[in-house]
Amino acid sequence: MNAPTMADLAAKGEKPEVLFWVGCAGSFDDRAKRVTKAFVKILNAVGTRFAVLGNEETCTGDPARRAGNEFLFQMQAMNNIQVLNAYDVKKIVTACPHCFNTLKNEYPELGGNYEVIHHSTFLQQLINEGKIKLSGGGTFKGKKITYHDSCYLGRANNIYEAPREVLQALDADLVEMKKCRTTGLCCGAGGAQMFKEPEKGNQDINIARTEDALSTGASTIAVACPFCMTMMTDGVKNKEKESSVQVKDLAELIAESIK
Amino acid sequence: MALLQQILFLISLGVAGFFIRKRVLQIRSTIALGKKMTLTGPSQERIKNVLLVAFGQKKMFKKWIPAVLHFFIYAGFLIINLEVLEFIIDGLAGTHRIFAPYLGGFYHFLMNFFEFLAVAVLVACIAFLIRRNVMNIARFHSAEMKKWPRLDANLILTIEIILMGAIFTMNATDQILQTRTDHYTPTGTLFFSSFLIPVFEGLDTSTLVIIERFAWWFHILGILGFTVYVTYSKHLHIFLAFVNTYVAKLEAKGHINNMPVVTNEVKSMLGLETAAATPAEPGRFGGKDINDLSQANLIAAYSCTECGRCTSECPANLTGKKLSPRKIMMDTRDRLEEVGKSMAAGGPGLNDGKSLLGDYITKEEINACTSCNACVEACPVLINPLEIILEMRRYVAMEESGSPAQWNSMFQNIETSFAPWKFSPSDRFNWSKD
Incomplete structure (x- = not known):
């Protein structure tokens, strides 16, 4: 490499x-x-x-x-x-x-x-500048993708549109969860939660968020954060949906469709 | 009789003024216990926040039904209180509706406009009572919303309804009296209160005078009393929301405040530069009690009106953890009040053996936070519960070494292998070889 x-x-x-x-x-x-x-x-x-x-x-x-x-x-x-x-x-x-x-x-x-x-x-930026050329009639045409906002991109830094524009370039059907953008629900890993067990409660946060994502009917959950990736992947496994729903980072989705 | 009323009015004003001043000074002295805040960034940004967020209620409009209802009460409060100016002049000078002759037709319009607002306030308060007590809106029924916080909210709404009732009673009886005696300056027909005229019309003039005077006194004493009450209540947000939106942090929400004391120590440890005169007493690292928090955090605690929008967005709270950002703010305020009361009574104040972390807020709560900023985003008046949570985590980690065991392992991994997981640092670049 x-x-x-x-x-x-x-x-x-x-x-x-x-x-x-x-x-x-x-x-x-x-x-x-x-x-x-x-x-x-x-x-x-x-x-x-x-x-x-x-x-x-x-x-x-x-x-x-x-x-x-x-x-x-x-x-x-x-x-x-x-x-x-x-x-x-x-x-x-x-x-x-x-x-x-x-x-x-x-x-x-x-x-x-x-x-x-x-x-x-x-x-x-690469897409807007025309530097990334995606193969036409892509694998995502007509398929539902939902984007899970990372807290540290979204609320923390007001980056809501860039990841969505990247996904739109894939010609996919971008569907939103009810809680998205400023009200997006955390995956549960932020604030160093990634490195410890959660406190006592009645549900794990990643399961709640996975339920949000699955309820959109999307076959791909797009993420832009390695911690969200872990949490959502675990959530999908917990719901035994890993055969029908994939969790992918934006970079992977673009790399797969690049000419 | 008239002079007696004037003297009584002056005394009432004085008594209310005395109690309000006392409370304001006490609140100021407890806020002063916090660490001095340094307001960075352009003040135009801060003024913009005050105008858009506090004055313009921009963030309220994310939920439009309560926003519209709240706007009625807010506009009513701002505008109807202009009439209080006339009340005070009348009360002191022994006059009645002193502005009416000067303003003429405009006075008629103003009174009708105030009545329209009073109706809007009435409708909004009743709707809020229903939302709070009848409809099952989760954020009004959380664990921290029992007893006093619940009573406080219902009291505020009820007092406002009664005060509006007094305005209508006063105006209705006044309009009848205008037709019977010269003392009552003509105002023209006041649309809303005129509906109440049939209720009072059968009464004789002296009874009506008593009712009108009673309603007048009730309204003005009610307002004075309510103002004193507000200083003890979550309703203090009507003033402090403006202050809080000014002092609220301007940096990106993801930014955590730096600790310059630590920077100095780390720099000298790394031999980067001889730390410029390290302060003799670095104080406590992080936050254990209110005096470890910044004054901005303490103003925020007094600005919180316990609406619970933060808690209803908190991922930890939504999944049943004990953390509630609203409770963090309420606890901070309760501790401020406890210390303030103690200081006012010549007691031990901060040195009462209690502290915010431990006696009010538990580690279980602060450890559950994902620092996702949902609470900060949700707050209509720019309160930041996350800052307080992080200060407490700093105290626990640096003063007590009492972080959860898995976090201590994570710290150790970073120290020894420069990653939060236990991997060999020499394997970091292996991904390129696969």
Whole structure:
């Protein structure tokens, strides 16, 4: 897989247009790794000069900060900022809304100032610029897709339309859940919930959200976040619908339809 | 007799003023316990929020039925209270409808317009009582909405209905008296209250004077008393919503406030720069009690009118967890009141051995939050319960090391393998080789 590292490029005295921040889920989680690869496939297909940090990347500190461990967050942030600044990084794209939010909104106060964009916006731009050409009469024509808003893209950063425009480019029938956009229901993983069992209640949040998604009758649940991916996939399995309903990231849907 | 009324009126104003001032000072002194807020960002943005969100009620209109009803009461409150100015001048000067001769036909229009608003308020309050008590609207029946909060809401609506009733009684009897004595300045026919004329028409003049005066006094004393009541009630939002929309955070909702104290320490640990004169006493990390929260958080607590839109959107609450963002705000306010009362009575105040986290809010509640910002988005007056929750998590994590075990493992993973899961950092780039 052609994914040059910043170190590779620096050795050749080169700089990429954009740094692809992979994130911990995108690096280690088997399901999220497929999204990482799909996004790299797109970047290579459109000829974007990009690079990754490879083993020099570390957790942004998002879950530590949200769980209350400010020391650990700032240690991570400072170390990452040192690396990013040493490579003189100007622009970052990431497929993780949590990394996106932290890099964009929380690193500037600690000395890390970059243009940070989420891959949904990046893909939308590529489509609008005509750089991504989708195969006509696509596999999604007439099929129902529902989009699950990630809290860290939507309410946290007001990105509601970019992912939807990407899906519309697929010529699919985009159906909305009753709770969407500003009132979209969380998948249950945010705020470091991904890393612990939920508190006592009468239902798990991801099951409630999966029910919302299934009730649209969509055969594809589109997500734009690795944590949402895990939660919704688990939800679909819990409802024993994995044979008829797939959970896919925007990047995978585009990569599959690319000419 | 007239002079006696004037003296009584002055005393009433004085008494109400005394109690209102006392309460305002107490509330201010409890808010002052919070950490000083630093308002960043352009003040035009803040003024825009006040105008659009508080004055214009923009966010209320996400649910249009309560929004329209609420708008009636809000417009009625703003506009009918112009009449209170006349009440006060009349009360002090011993006059009756002092503006009527000066405004002439416009006075007639104004009084009719006020009556129209009074009818709108009446209808809205009755509708709200029905929504609250008869219809099964979940957010009015949550665990925290028992006893006083429930009574408070019903009292406010009932008092408003009674006050509107007083206006109509006063205007109806006044119109009859206008035909009988010269003292009562002609107002012309007042459309809505004229429907009540048949009820009072058979009574003799002296009885009518007593009823009219009683209604007048009842209305103005009611308003003064209600104003005092408001300072003890969730209804304080009628004033503080404006303040709160001004001080509310402007950054993207996903942004969490930085802790400069920690930045200094981390920088010196990493040898990045010699931390500029570290403060002698860094204080407590995070929030355990109200004095650890920012003054903006405390203003927010007093601004909350317990509508529950936050809680009805909270994913944790919707799936049966104990967390309710509304309760976080109500608890903060209750603790402020407890400390305020204690301070006013010369008691221990903050040092009463209690704290917001522990005695009011439990770890189980704050741990259940997904930081999804649904509550923040839902609040019609820009209250941010999430900030308080996160400050408490900071206290638990950094002062008590009392986070859930799985979070402590996650912290450890980040420290040792730079990822929240236990993977070897040297495997991070393996995905490219598959």
